[in-house]
Amino acid sequence: MILDLIKKNDEYRASFIPMQASENILSPNVRTALSSDLASRYSLDFNGDDGYAGNKYFHEILDNIYKNVSDLFSAKFCDPRPLSGHIAASVSLYSLMENRKVMAVHEDNGGYPGYVALQNLLNYNLISIPVKSGSIDYDAMEKIARSERPSVIILGQSEFTMPYDIKRVYDLSREIDSRIIYDASHVLGLIAGRRFQPDALRYSDVLLGSTHKTFFGPQGGIILTNNDEIYKKIEKNIMFKFMDNYNLSRFAALGVAVEEMLRYGVEYASKVIENSKKLREYMNERSFNIPETESHQLLLNINDLKAKDYDFKSFSYSMERAGILIDRVGRIGLQEITRLGYDDMYKISEIFYSVYNKINMGISIKDIVRQFKIMYW
Numbered sequence: 001m002i003l004d005l006i007k008k009n010d011e012y013r014a015s016f017i018p019m020q021a022s023e024n025i026l027s028p029n030v031r032t033a034l035s036s037d038l039a040s041r042y043s044l045d046f047n048g049d050d051g052y053a054g055n056k057y058f059h060e061i062l063d064n065i066y067k068n069v070s071d072l073f074s075a076k077f078c079d080p081r082p083l084s085g086h087i088a089a090s091v092s093l094y095s096l097m098e099n100r101k102v103m104a105v106h107e108d109n110g111g112y113p114g115y116v117a118l119q120n121l122l123n124y125n126l127i128s129i130p131v132k133s134g135s136i137d138y139d140a141m142e143k144i145a146r147s148e149r150p151s152v153i154i155l156g157q158s159e160f161t162m163p164y165d166i167k168r169v170y171d172l173s174r175e176i177d178s179r180i181i182y183d184a185s186h187v188l189g190l191i192a193g194r195r196f197q198p199d200a201l202r203y204s205d206v207l208l209g210s211t212h213k214t215f216f217g218p219q220g221g222i223i224l225t226n227n228d229e230i231y232k233k234i235e236k237n238i239m240f241k242f243m244d245n246y247n248l249s250r251f252a253a254l255g256v257a258v259e260e261m262l263r264y265g266v267e268y269a270s271k272v273i274e275n276s277k278k279l280r281e282y283m284n285e286r287s288f289n290i291p292e293t294e295s296h297q298l299l300l301n302i303n304d305l306k307a308k309d310y311d312f313k314s315f316s317y318s319m320e321r322a323g324i325l326i327d328r329v330g331r332i333g334l335q336e337i338t339r340l341g342y343d344d345m346y347k348i349s350e351i352f353y354s355v356y357n358k359i360n361m362g363i364s365i366k367d368i369v370r371q372f373k374i375m376y377w
């Protein structure tokens, strides 16, 4: 029975210390919204004429989301319909491209693999933003951008630890008549909490992202802009090109998450980044060489792992056996355990250290997990 498996999965996942950079825990209220009646309803079109009946309260929910998202991000326009960050990115690219050139950090340097994969589908060529020792090489970038003149520059990465010199990229983009898409999939909750790149929307044409990584929402995507014309284009392109229905219960859940963010976003984002810096410090005291971070992510150093005959994948498997979930590509995320109210980073560093050195330090995962309690709702 699937229901048995679901119950087993719930218990199984609750037995781990969750540290995957793309995931988070939902508040009980967001979960309630997700399984409400709206989960099987339709709405078509926005603002005013709905092609479906019975949506009186749904439209009240929608109005609320628009108002609250504007407040939260100081954004003039918001489109919360994209079913995922990837769809938000696809429709935004499709709407903003004027020529066939798009500039972004390549996946080999921590960029989003989707921007490589979308080249064929959306018919563009990806020009890599040059990266030097982990951050954008702005001089080299300007040189390439001035000669190639891409119509879109994408900022934002899947490995995302430091904010950009975004004003510099903005000035460059106005000079060469490009549009900036800021892909905040990983850091949306930290931007909402004003603790990471608070000027991201001010210096970009579109800010988009997933609503479920550092943000408190259900899995989904969102697009923000202050530009009327761009908003209209995106709004028109989403429908029937990139999707039809937009999952009404997801909207309801997003609405609840936005309310939680308005109330607790600053406190949460501050604590996430504090924990992230603290864990890095403790791990580096224990012989890891993890690069500096200003976000929810720590990036494992492959040379550290190689010294102990690990790679990202085998280390992740060993960590999983020890009770901590990290992904298979070397990222550690602090957002979920922070939301679970846990902040003993010294203890977490001990677990990493014991797996790294293949020693047993007698730390009880059960004792840690027992202390978890969902916060900020």
Ligand SMILES: *Cc1c(COP(=O)(O)O)cnc(C)c1O
Residues within 6 Å of the ligand: 022, 084, 085, 086, 087, 089, 111, 112, 114, 156, 157, 158, 183, 185, 186, 209, 210, 211, 220, 221
């Ligand atoms: C995760 C991610 C996406 C895709 O988001 P989904 O919600 O999983 O579709 C897009 N861009 C970046 C930078 C990401 O990290």
